[in-house]
Amino acid sequence: MVDDESKEVLRGTTLEVYRFLLKSSKPVGTRELQRALNLSSSSVSTYHLSKLEDAGLLKREMGGFTVGKYLLENSIKVSRFLVPRYFFYAVFAVAALILELTLLKPNIIYREYIFSLVTTGVLVSFLCFETAKTWLRGNL
Numbered sequence: 001m002v003d004d005e006s007k008e009v010l011r012g013t014t015l016e017v018y019r020f021l022l023k024s025s026k027p028v029g030t031r032e033l034q035r036a037l038n039l040s041s042s043s044v045s046t047y048h049l050s051k052l053e054d055a056g057l058l059k060r061e062m063g064g065f066t067v068g069k070y071l072l073e074n075s076i077k078v079s080r081f082l083v084p085r086y087f088f089y090a091v092f093a094v095a096a097l098i099l100e101l102t103l104l105k106p107n108i109i110y111r112e113y114i115f116s117l118v119t120t121g122v123l124v125s126f127l128c129f130e131t132a133k134t135w136l137r138g139n140l
Contacts, residue, residue, distance in 0.1 A: 007071060009055040013039070017048040018057060018067070019138060023080050027064025074134045084134035090127035097124055 010018055016037055021028055028036075033045040049065050052058040059068035075082040097120045106113055 009051055009057070010071065013037075013044075014048045014051055015138070017045070018052055019082065021052075021058065021065060021067050022070070022072075022077060022082060024066075025080055027061045027066050029064045032064075084131045086127050086131040086134060090124065090131050093120065093124045093127050096120055 017033060020033065020036060030042045030045045030049060033039070033049065034042045037045070039045050039048075049058060053060070053065070057067065057069045057071065058065045070077070072082070074086075075084055076088075077083075097117070100113075100117055100120055104113075
């Protein structure tokens with residue numbers, strides 16, 4: 001399957017299964033997946049695993065399944081964690097705002113300084129909002 005078709009598979013419970021496998025550091029079996037995600041039966045976990053395997057996203061390894069292809073558009077995998085890409089931009093913007101408020105503060109407040117603060121504040125707000133939205137929605 002091509003990438004577009006692989007992305008179409010990643011919806012609902014199948015997306016949850018894929019995210020769980022991305023975070024796992026070892027091969028995961030059907031029973032382990034069933035217990036971890038509170039699926040109704042092992043056949044449900046088998047269905048979602050085979051769906052992901054048919055899409056070319058998983059591979060069988062040592063009696064379990066591991067991720068064979070990473071599809072991360074809005075997230076970056078750091079160790080076992082999926083961190084939204086906007087998080088790093090938000091941290092940079094917050095650092096820039098702190099720098100403006102402390103080290104770059106002039107003795108006399110000019111309108112250019114206020115404009116700079118407002119612009120950076122809007123950027124921080126936007127990036128923090130996008131980070132929270134991506135994190136809570138669970139997008140890849």
